[in-house]
Amino acid sequence: MANNxxxxxxxxxxxxxxxxxxxxxxxxxxxxxxLKRFLPVRGGRAEDHHGKAIFGFTVFLxxxxxxxxxxxxxxxGLRLTHSKNWLPPGISGPELSIFVIINTVILLSSxxxxxxAENALKHHQLNKFRWLWLITICMGTYFLISQxxxxxxxxxxxxxxxxxxxxxxLTGFHGLHVLTGVILQITMLVRSFRQGNYEKGxxxxxxxxxxxxxxxxxxxxxxxLLYLW
Amino acid sequence: MTTHDSIDTTPQNDPENNWxxxxxxxxxxxxxxxxxxxxxxxxxxxxGLLAMLIRAELITPASNVVDRPLYNGLFTLHGTIMIFLxxxxxxxxxxxxxxxxxxxARDMAFPLLNAISFWILPPSGLLLISSFxxxxxxxxxxxxxxxxxxxxxxxxxxxxxxxxxxxxxxLIGISSIMGAVNFVTTIFWMRxxxxxxxxxxxxxxxxxSAQLLQLVNLPSLTGALILLLFDLNFGTQFFKPLExxxxxxxxxxxxxxxxxxxxxMALPAFGIFAEVLPAFSRNPLFGYRSLAVASLGIAVVxxxxxxxxxxxxxxxxWMRMLFMVTSMLVAVPTGVKAFGWTATIWKSKLHLExxxxxxxxxxxxxxxxxxxxxxxxxxxxxxxxxxTYFIVGHFHYIVFNTITMAIFAAIYFWFPKITGRMYAExxxxxxxxxxxxxxxxxxxxxxxLGLQGMVRRISSYDPRYQGWNILASLGGFLLGVSVLPFIxxxxxxxxxxxxxxxxxxxxxxxxxxxxxxxxxxxxxEIPVVKRPPYDYGDPKYSVIEPHDYHQQEN
Numbered sequence: 001m002a003n004n005x006x007x008x009x010x011x012x013x014x015x016x017x018x019x020x021x022x023x024x025x026x027x028x029x030x031x032x033x034x035l036k037r038f039l040p041v042r043g044g045r046a047e048d049h050h051g052k053a054i055f056g057f058t059v060f061l062x063x064x065x066x067x068x069x070x071x072x073x074x075x076x077g078l079r080l081t082h083s084k085n086w087l088p089p090g091i092s093g094p095e096l097s098i099f100v101i102i103n104t105v106i107l108l109s110s111x112x113x114x115x116x117a118e119n120a121l122k123h124h125q126l127n128k129f130r131w132l133w134l135i136t137i138c139m140g141t142y143f144l145i146s147q148x149x150x151x152x153x154x155x156x157x158x159x160x161x162x163x164x165x166x167x168x169x170l171t172g173f174h175g176l177h178v179l180t181g182v183i184l185q186i187t188m189l190v191r192s193f194r195q196g197n198y199e200k201g202x203x204x205x206x207x208x209x210x211x212x213x214x215x216x217x218x219x220x221x222x223x224x225l226l227y228l229w
Numbered sequence: 230m231t232t233h234d235s236i237d238t239t240p241q242n243d244p245e246n247n248w249x250x251x252x253x254x255x256x257x258x259x260x261x262x263x264x265x266x267x268x269x270x271x272x273x274x275x276x277g278l279l280a281m282l283i284r285a286e287l288i289t290p291a292s293n294v295v296d297r298p299l300y301n302g303l304f305t306l307h308g309t310i311m312i313f314l315x316x317x318x319x320x321x322x323x324x325x326x327x328x329x330x331x332x333x334a335r336d337m338a339f340p341l342l343n344a345i346s347f348w349i350l351p352p353s354g355l356l357l358i359s360s361f362x363x364x365x366x367x368x369x370x371x372x373x374x375x376x377x378x379x380x381x382x383x384x385x386x387x388x389x390x391x392x393x394x395x396x397x398x399x400l401i402g403i404s405s406i407m408g409a410v411n412f413v414t415t416i417f418w419m420r421x422x423x424x425x426x427x428x429x430x431x432x433x434x435x436x437x438s439a440q441l442l443q444l445v446n447l448p449s450l451t452g453a454l455i456l457l458l459f460d461l462n463f464g465t466q467f468f469k470p471l472e473x474x475x476x477x478x479x480x481x482x483x484x485x486x487x488x489x490x491x492x493x494m495a496l497p498a499f500g501i502f503a504e505v506l507p508a509f510s511r512n513p514l515f516g517y518r519s520l521a522v523a524s525l526g527i528a529v530v531x532x533x534x535x536x537x538x539x540x541x542x543x544x545x546x547w548m549r550m551l552f553m554v555t556s557m558l559v560a561v562p563t564g565v566k567a568f569g570w571t572a573t574i575w576k577s578k579l580h581l582e583x584x585x586x587x588x589x590x591x592x593x594x595x596x597x598x599x600x601x602x603x604x605x606x607x608x609x610x611x612x613x614x615x616x617t618y619f620i621v622g623h624f625h626y627i628v629f630n631t632i633t634m635a636i637f638a639a640i641y642f643w644f645p646k647i648t649g650r651m652y653a654e655x656x657x658x659x660x661x662x663x664x665x666x667x668x669x670x671x672x673x674x675x676x677x678l679g680l681q682g683m684v685r686r687i688s689s690y691d692p693r694y695q696g697w698n699i700l701a702s703l704g705g706f707l708l709g710v711s712v713l714p715f716i717x718x719x720x721x722x723x724x725x726x727x728x729x730x731x732x733x734x735x736x737x738x739x740x741x742x743x744x745x746x747x748x749x750x751x752x753x754e755i756p757v758v759k760r761p762p763y764d765y766g767d768p769k770y771s772v773i774e775p776h777d778y779h780q781q782e783n
Contacts, residue, residue, distance in 0.1 A: 078478065
């Protein structure tokens with residue numbers, strides 16, 4: 001563009017231009033190591049598809065935990081403000097039976113099965129991965145079936161007062177997540193048989209593992225609130 | 230960096246810009262951005278039509294244009310469409326287009342997810358609008374959808390307007406969360422070498438803050454709506470006060486999302502101001518670092534202010550005090566931003582092209598919107614004007630006079646980049662003045678109306694309110710007229726506009742270093758960033774002279 005005006009009269013002064021080589025981002029040095037691994041150095045890491053996808057999935061899980069938090073907030077709020085009418089006459093609420101405890105133990109220990117499975121895949125031990133993965137699937141399925149039986153035997157339904165509403169919606173929403181996790185696990189298992197070199201891109205396995213841990217942690221809170229309170 | 234490359238192919242003949250592209254499941258973030266923007270603009274027109282029906286009803290004190298159930302449906306869907314199908318998705322669209330370009334990425338982090346999150350929207354929007362055709366009409370409980378009002382449905386009607394409303398909002402929420410995951414990952418992982426956080430444009434900072442808010446807050450709305458759906462159709466009792474439920478809990482969950490929603494809408498608009506104002510005043514952005522951090526500050530503070538919508542909902546006194554303080558605290562980072570814009574254009578030679586007009590108009594109107602907001606944060610005042618037209622005036626000053634102005638500024642500012650054509654300046658100025666006058670004429674009368682006590686969401690009112698209402702209605706129709714030159718301008722310029730150069734405004738920023746429109750992969754080679762943003766003191770960026778900026782040099 002032909003421009004004969006002097007720019008000094010128009011602009012208020014020349015800015016110091018930082019032409020130095022790329023500086024490190026100072027704020028990273030104050031972060032803990034696990035968070036440093038999670039956050040890339042300064043862009044230019046777009047080719048790390050696995051790290052990127054895991055980051056995105058973790059962010060999604062953080063987001064989804066808020067849905068559960070809103071349910072838990074509702075439950076606690078209703079329970080605190082309506083303690084008198086919490087249980088309709090003749091209803092005892094969810095019972096802490098031995099089956100529930102066994103179920104909880106099974107679900108929580110499945111976290112300690114699925115993590116070695118993922119590590120085995122990282123170390124290319126495909127057979128070990130498949131066996132541990134299968135055990136996890138069985139544990140998740142056991143949880144679902146056992147919870148279904150428990151639902152069937154309870155003496156209250158979805159519309160039986162506040163206790164029914166909260167119990168069924170909270171456990172049902174969690175159960176939906178367990179079901180999703182089991183379906184994901186079955187998908188990954190089938191995929192591990194169908195793909196040749198499965199060790200390469202196992203983002204699905206990592207994501208499923210994360211998701212499973214998430215579901216377990218949620219269950220700890222739900223179990224404490226629904227059965228132990 | 231060359232600033233003037235002529236484009237060989239016209240946008241119509243360019244296979245990249247084939248119109249069929251925009252109706253396909255494309256994973257190109259630029260195509261998705263344009264899809265978002267065009268679709269949301271159509272919804273904006275629909276929402277504006279509903280608003281004009283509302284204003285037509287309110288010209289006379291009597292209820293004589295539409296019957297009351299339909300009026301309830303009108304304001305409910307007007308609010309819902311304007312929030313969930315215009316501003317938030319439009320911000321997602323403009324962010325989609327610009328963020329990868331601004332940070333020097335080839336595409337978003339998850340292109341397929343990006344496409345999915347767009348294609349969820351049109352069906353949901355159509356579902357929402359089609360609920361007008363149901364036998365009992367659409368949802369009628371306002372965009373808050375407070376129980377127990379929203380649970381009053383005719384018996385034996387499982388598929389009713391409220392049900393459709395909840396389903397479509399949940400779907401739109403899922404789409405937004407997908408988009409938010411995508412944006413946060415993109416900004417953290419896809420930056421070009423050397424693009425540190427404090428070299429990102431403020432727009433990118435704003436988008437990051439807004440999308441973090443979506444991640445943290447939007448699920449609470451989803452949760453609330455799922456519980457509401459159970460109450461509505463499956464006989465649970467969460468929010469039914471007659472059956473031991475507690476509707477206040479719904480309000481908490483709802484406003485825990487819907488107050489930050491305002492900032493999800495406003496932050497990208499602030500980012501647009503920060504991009505447009507330096508470019509047309511040829512000044513570096515004043516206090517770049519503070520403005521960037523202020524975006525995050527606004528986001529963080531806004532998470533903790535939701536109860537100020539519930540000062541009259543039997544909220545305990547300590548909570549009122551607490552949230553009064555936090556609500557007023559929001560004014561601090563927001564004030565940082567406003568003074569930053571003011572100081573940017575201070576003592577500079579302004580080049581009043583249309584984007585600059587819209588940006589300055591929006592920033593000026595934000596003053597009134599923000600000040601009325603601080604007034605409302607005070608509990609005694611809020612108790613006086615709660616649920617009156619003062620509230621309506623206040624948030625329309627924010628959502629229309631600030632955010633929609635910023636959106637128009639963004640459309641005009643990046644139009645040459647998106648299309649490779651220059652819009653018609655004269656029609657742009659006509660559009661601006663019609664919008665500016667119409668908006669103030671519409672929304673200013675609402676403030677005195679509210680102070681005098683006119684309640685919102687009513688179709689008939691006391692005759693003493695009629696004077697202001699006539700003014701507001703005239704302004705509303707003027708706003709309706711004001712989009713006509715805009716549409717004509719955009720369509721005409723798209724077909725017959727002058728060819729735009731790569732950097733018609735001589736602005737800084739990576740998006741101007743590539744061609745207009747950008748190629749599929751955005752950059753021939755990924756740039757290495759060595760400079761801070763808003764480098765307008767540099768000799769390289771000479772002064773814009775009017776009628777000079779779109780001339781080609783070959």
